[in-house]
Amino acid sequence: MVKLAANDSDSVLNKEAVQRFAKQILRNHVFVGHFIEQRYVDELGRYKKIVQIPNTEDMFIENLSVAKRRLERFFNGSKWIGITFPNTPGAPVGFNLWVDIDEQIFGTYKFLVKGLNFLDNEISLKLKTINTVDNRAISRASSENSFDLSNIRNLSNSLNSHQSLMNEELQTPTDPLISWSNLKDVTIFMFLLLSAIISGSGQILMFLMDFALKLIRELSNIIKVTTPIFTSVLDTISRMFGSVCFLIAMLWRHRNNTPKGPVVYPQRIEYRAAYPYKDRYKALPYTPRSSVTITELPD
Structure with missing residues (x-):
């Protein structure tokens, strides 16, 4: 892409030179644009799709401004130009392109400038959609650019402040490190610190x-x-535990209490001799008795 300065005071000789100039600085440029809306154009009597260009495309915006100024200078309002800037009355805020795209678009896309359409009453860009772009990536890129600029400013400010401090230190004499006022301040500080700790x-x-x-x-x-x-x-x-143990004991007792037969204990019989040992050869005493007993009956 060819970048041109804002100074475009060179005269344009003819129409073909102006068209060739505009095509040369805008053709084959790839940029990121966001589809806003489809608006009716009174000068043309039909609708145009509006694609907004983010501020990060500064080089493309500069070439658009240069091309539009040359086209407006040559045609002097005889043709409607489909390029609007933030200060254009009746147009959306920002840098916008009013184009004709056959396909349905919605959201943020990456576009390719194929050329310019020079019709009887209008001049517009011919765009081709390449692919969709995530809006978060655009916001991240813009935030990174702003972050870099802020870092550069902060760095320059810090360098300037350090330089001024160094100049002041060189101009003013150095104070002694140990002095009565310093010792007094240190003593007061230590006393306050100990009091706070206690x-x-x-x-x-x-x-x-x-x-x-x-x-x-x-x-x-x-x-x-x-x-x-x-x-x-x-x-x-x-x-509960005692009751359970008692039930178990009762069940076990009834289980082991089976009927048994009679118990016979052997008796010891002491043997005694019929007669004393000394009378073992003697005859038994015999007492004569009558075998008949007479019992007297009462009258």
């Missing part, structure tokens, strides 16, 4: 003690409230 430590200690007392009180209240509940729960659990 008072701050005391406040922190008081806060911690107050917090500990409140925590102990709350814990005691919690223990006081939860102790009956805890004892009741333990009592219930112990009773």
Whole structure:
């Protein structure tokens, strides 16, 4: 792309030279544009699609301004030119191109300038859409450019301030590092610092003690409230456990209590001799008795 200066005071000899000049500085230029709307043009009696050019395309905008000035100077208002700037009355804000595009576009695109249309009553650019562009990328690029410019300004300001400080230090005599005023200021500062540390430590200690007392009180209240509940729960659990153990013992007892036969204990019989040992050869005493017993009957 050929970049031309704003000074375009050279005279244009004929119409072909003006057309060739405009095509030369605008053809084959790739730029990013945003479709705004489709507006009716009274001078043409039909609608035109408006493509807005961002401020980052400064070189293309400069060439557009140069080409439009030369076309307006030569045709002197006899043709409607489809290029408007922020100061153009009745046009949208910003740098805009009024073009004819057959395809339906919406959003931000990357365009290619194929040439210019020189018709009977209008001059407009012929654009071709290349692809869509994310709006975030454009905003990021513009923010990066502004960030770079601000960094350059800040750097220049800091350099100027450092230079002025160095000049002042060279012009003014240096003060002694240790002096009575410096010692006095240091002593006052250290005293204030120690006072602040001591008072701050005391406040922190008081806060911690107050917090500990409140925590102990709350814990005691919690223990006081939860102790009956805890004892009741333990009592219930112990009773349940005792009942279960008792049931198990009863079942086990009935299971082992089977009927048994009579128990016979052997008796020891002491043997005694019929007669004493010394009388073992003697005959048994015999007492004669009558075998008949007479019983007297009463009258």
